[in-house]
Amino acid sequence: MLLPEHTLHKPTSLSDCLQQLSDLGAGEQERHDQVQLVAGGTDVIFNMRLKFFQPDHLISLRRLHELQQVEELPDGGLRIGTACRLVDLADDARIQQRFPALRQAIDAVASVHIRNMGTLGGNICLETRCWYTNNSDDWREGRAGCFKTDCEHCHVIPSSEQCHAINNADTPPALIALGATLTIQSVRGCRVLPIAEFYQPDGMAHMALAADEIVTHVTLPASIDRAVFIKYTPRRGMDFSIGAVAVRCDGQGEEAIDPVIVIASISSSPIILHKPAEIIAEQGLGDDAIEAAIEHMRGELGEVTNLYGRATYKKQIAKTLVRRALRQIRSM
Ligand SMILES: Cc1cc2nc3c(=O)[nH]c(=O)nc-3n(C[C@H](O)[C@H](O)[C@H](O)COP(=O)(O)OP(=O)(O)OC[C@H]3O[C@@H](n4cnc5c(N)ncnc54)[C@H](O)[C@@H]3O)c2cc1C
Ligand code: SF4
Missing domain, CATH: 3.30.390.50 (CO dehydrogenase flavoprotein, C-terminal domain)
Incomplete structure (x- = not known):
């Protein structure tokens, strides 16, 4: 399955990245089709191959060193850049010792090959899925589209007026239980949100994230018992x-x-x-x-x-x- 044609942008600083995201047309309110962020790419590329995303532009987070650090906080907590790879976080002694439940969740994600590419931010912002979305474009062609492909229909629950695709990312429940907060940035500014308030029960709009925003850091308060x-x-x-x-x-x-x-x-x-x-x-x-x-x-x-x-x-x-x-x- 070929990737839809697109232009790949590789900013080297967070400010450039936010500016590009804004300039390339990511409006404040709506989820955008024309531009997508890519971190490890293990999910977004899969969705592009299946033609759920066909963005004209991809903006890579891989060169943003600001988002690839784990900082120690004075209270014993940690501030983790969202572009940190899962495999590196699993190896971090501070996470192993102080946040073993997060380590368990990271280790539960896919295989080591995927964790080697996949990032914490990509896992937090993972797209929702269902059996219909797991099928190829060719398979879906014989059927009608659904809410995710701009049609007013759900194949999974035909009587429903909304998408019920599931959020089955592994780290979010652990991060919610641990009381994590997210730092979210755009050219408009920066906000901090408890991750417990980030998710919404709608398969199409499952995150409280505007199209021009990036989740830049996860802050874990000092470890609990x-x-x-x-x-x-x-x-x-x-x-x-x-x-x-x-x-x-x-x-x-x-x-x-x-x-x-x-x-x-x-x-x-x-x-x-x-x-x-x-x-x-x-x-x-x-x-x-x-x-x-x-x-x-x-x-x-x-x-x-x-x-x-x-x-x-x-x-x-x-x-x-x-x-x-x-x-x-x-x-x-
Ligand atoms: C075979 C296979 C098995 C898998 N099994 C599991 C599993 O068991 N558990 C699990 O949780 N996941 C699983 N995944 C999904 C995925 O690999 C992981 O969730 C991974 O952590 C995604 O990270 P990524 O950096 O590759 O994300 P990407 O693919 O780069 O991005 C995922 C989404 O997040 C957005 N995004 C990325 N970073 C940010 C950011 N900082 N701010 C805002 N938006 C952002 C992207 O635009 C995209 O929409 C699996 C994938 C595959 C291919
Ligand atoms: S609307 Fe959502 S749950 Fe229904 S088929 Fe499409 S992606 Fe799946």
Whole structure:
């Protein structure tokens, strides 16, 4: 499958990159077709080959050394440039020691070959997908288009008026649980947003990111006591998950201070489970409390689509993953 024709730009500074993104026509509001960012390229090139993206211009982030550093913060936290490769972050002793749940999530992404190219920013901004988008252009040609190809239709849920493609990137749930914030820049300025507020439950507009903005850094606050990330894939080895969970909480044993529970890969955005976390905070991490928390998940999972498996099966996976993660936290 040939790549659609395009011009590749290789800025060497962030300011040039932001200027090019703005000059090449990335409007403030709408997701743009004419210009796309490329970091490691493991996903964007795939989507171009499938003709979901056909940008006239690609802007590479690979020469932006400003975005390839990991800085130590005075409180013990880290500020990570989004163009850092996943393989380098997995090898960073500070991430291994202070943020092992993030390391687990990074290691869960694809294979070492892909992590060798793929970046943290590309993973955070990964496009949503479904079984229809996973097929070639030729395969799709015999069928009508969908919302992602400018048609008013969804093949996966034909009765729906919006796209339900799934966000199954691995690092976002871990970063949400760890309380990370994102630095987002454009020629218009800079803003900082908790990653928990970055994702939106819409397969077409799944990020609160304007077309002229770049996610430049991820800031992790000082490490917390206990955190885990668990991913479930139908096949062992390299695969996107059909359910992933990240949990963090302070305290020891059954004590649970400030718990955060995030479930991902079942919707267009990761879901923060508020009521189950409240139950754990009040009742601790005993078996009864864990079961009570799981019972309260249903109300917060929202509409679980039947992408990559039946909705009931996915709900069951979500419960099993949360139970497993809470028990692991208890024994840490
Ligand atoms: C075979 C295969 C298996 C895979 N398995 C997994 C998996 O198990 N788990 C998983 O999470 N992913 C998986 N992926 C997807 C992908 O490889 C990874 O998510 C990777 O981290 C993407 O990073 P990248 O730098 O290559 O992104 P790119 O392809 O360069 O970019 C991805 C998207 O993010 C945007 N983008 C990149 N950087 C920024 C930024 N700083 N600011 C704003 N937008 C930005 C791009 O414009 C593009 O839309 C898989 C891919 C393949 C091909
Ligand atoms: S979920 Fe529906 S609208 Fe979204 S990409 Fe898949 S087929 Fe298209």
